[in-house]
Amino acid sequence: MVNIVGNLLLVPLFLSHWPVDVYGEWMALSAVVAYFGVTDLGMNSAAANAMTAAYARGDLDRFHYVQGSAMAFYVGAAIGLSLLFGLVTALLPIPVWIGIRHIPLGVAALSTWVLASTVLWQMPAWQLRGIYRSTGNLAATQWLWNLQAIGLLVVTVAVLQVHGGVLALALWGASPLLVVTIWAWMSLRHSHPELLPKLSEVRIVGVKELLGPSFFFGLIMLSMALAVQGPVLMVSRRLGGAAVALLITTRTLANAVRQMVAPVQVALWPELTRLDAVGAEASLRIGHRLLMTTSVALSAAFAATLWFEGAGIIAVWTGSKLKPDIWLLRCFLSAIVLQAPWLASSAFLIASNRHRRLAQSYLGSAIIALCAIAILLRSYGLIAVPLGILIGEGLACYHFVIKDACLAFKEDYVRFAVRLWFGVGTTSIAAWCGGYIGHSFAIGPAPVRWIEVGALTTMAAALTTWCLALRKDDRSRLTGWGKAHWSAFQLAGAELGD
Numbered sequence: 001m002v003n004i005v006g007n008l009l010l011v012p013l014f015l016s017h018w019p020v021d022v023y024g025e026w027m028a029l030s031a032v033v034a035y036f037g038v039t040d041l042g043m044n045s046a047a048a049n050a051m052t053a054a055y056a057r058g059d060l061d062r063f064h065y066v067q068g069s070a071m072a073f074y075v076g077a078a079i080g081l082s083l084l085f086g087l088v089t090a091l092l093p094i095p096v097w098i099g100i101r102h103i104p105l106g107v108a109a110l111s112t113w114v115l116a117s118t119v120l121w122q123m124p125a126w127q128l129r130g131i132y133r134s135t136g137n138l139a140a141t142q143w144l145w146n147l148q149a150i151g152l153l154v155v156t157v158a159v160l161q162v163h164g165g166v167l168a169l170a171l172w173g174a175s176p177l178l179v180v181t182i183w184a185w186m187s188l189r190h191s192h193p194e195l196l197p198k199l200s201e202v203r204i205v206g207v208k209e210l211l212g213p214s215f216f217f218g219l220i221m222l223s224m225a226l227a228v229q230g231p232v233l234m235v236s237r238r239l240g241g242a243a244v245a246l247l248i249t250t251r252t253l254a255n256a257v258r259q260m261v262a263p264v265q266v267a268l269w270p271e272l273t274r275l276d277a278v279g280a281e282a283s284l285r286i287g288h289r290l291l292m293t294t295s296v297a298l299s300a301a302f303a304a305t306l307w308f309e310g311a312g313i314i315a316v317w318t319g320s321k322l323k324p325d326i327w328l329l330r331c332f333l334s335a336i337v338l339q340a341p342w343l344a345s346s347a348f349l350i351a352s353n354r355h356r357r358l359a360q361s362y363l364g365s366a367i368i369a370l371c372a373i374a375i376l377l378r379s380y381g382l383i384a385v386p387l388g389i390l391i392g393e394g395l396a397c398y399h400f401v402i403k404d405a406c407l408a409f410k411e412d413y414v415r416f417a418v419r420l421w422f423g424v425g426t427t428s429i430a431a432w433c434g435g436y437i438g439h440s441f442a443i444g445p446a447p448v449r450w451i452e453v454g455a456l457t458t459m460a461a462a463l464t465t466w467c468l469a470l471r472k473d474d475r476s477r478l479t480g481w482g483k484a485h486w487s488a489f490q491l492a493g494a495e496l497g498d
Helices: 002-017 020-040 043-056 060-091 105-134 138-161 166-172 175-191 205-239 241-277 281-317 326-351 356-396 400-408 413-441 446-469 472-497
Strands: none
Touching: 002 020, 002 138, 002 241, 002 281, 020 105, 020 166, 020 205, 020 241, 043 060, 043 105, 060 105, 105 138, 105 166, 105 175, 138 166, 138 175, 205 241, 205 356, 241 281, 241 326, 241 356, 281 326, 281 413, 281 446, 281 472, 326 356, 326 400, 326 413, 356 400, 400 413, 413 446
């Protein structure tokens, strides 16, 4: 919700204080910096799993060994890469290479170094906060992230309101990381002083041990960075900052549905890991089907609403400073709907540590997409970006990721795939029809019309999913769960009344 609210708020705020070209170039600089997140190499996930297991066994020696090894990697990488990138930005015209024209080159170079250093030093900071996760307090870890995200949102608003520039925003943007990290250290020093990292426990020898399991997590991170930020840099160089602003804004709106589905997948992660550990394949198959059909229904309903109302939303959202490209949005929406099934399968593969082939599919998809975008960009403009994504994921992910998940849980892939894609097609058509009817007959001002269209697409997608996409036994199971939870709710209400 912080991300969604932040995106809704910041885009019009940026456009009201900065020229469109400057905002687009700021996003291009941020895209360059995002690649430094790949230097994590998946170490955070591998170390967090190992530390959690050690703490659960009461093996504090192993806990500190893993913690010290990870901290040696993170601090060493942060120091070395910060210095190296500072030298690179001083000597090489990186802003020129990515098409920066409206931000002074010196300011762009220094801002890029500050942003990159912030990303790099976030790695050891998040390793520190991962201690809460190791002790089973996932909520504390998430709230540290929430506070940092809220802090960055507040700082950005404040800098823009006082008419600060690019460099001021980069410098002040590092302050939430510093404040939250200091607060986390003080809190841990009070609650778990025995778990705090110490210089005497740094173990360089353990880095090699962690690199093995972290490699494929790192490959997924690299692939995501290529797929998300690569097109931004290509568009910046060829089409300029204004085109980047339109691309980022359109993609952000289309991706909002993924931000709604992702928290469900994250919350399920530990449960999926537990079910896999005890060999509960039947439960995993049920969860796989239900998460996939839910993701498809939500994606189809949201996409159908934006298919008809998206241009108006962008116009209102940006204060008409950006001219919407309706077919750019519609291509992104098509990609989002077709992504939903394999992204749901990927959550199960990651949770059960069966992500080797998933990482390969991610990387293949990113490379194919970038090649397709490079070929199509000259002739098709911005629409080349979602078209490239569709081509890359179609060739590398739709079949392979879902099949891998079915094989892992002993699901009949052919029958599953036939029913899945039939459900995707029927749900999408029903949602589109609901959107068309709603768009044709909706009344009232723009926000009311959006709600009316959204309600119709949601009902159409939900009914189609229930009647056609879900299996009969899954419908019976969901009905039983619903009755059980309703009974529990009534009982709780009666006890509260007493």
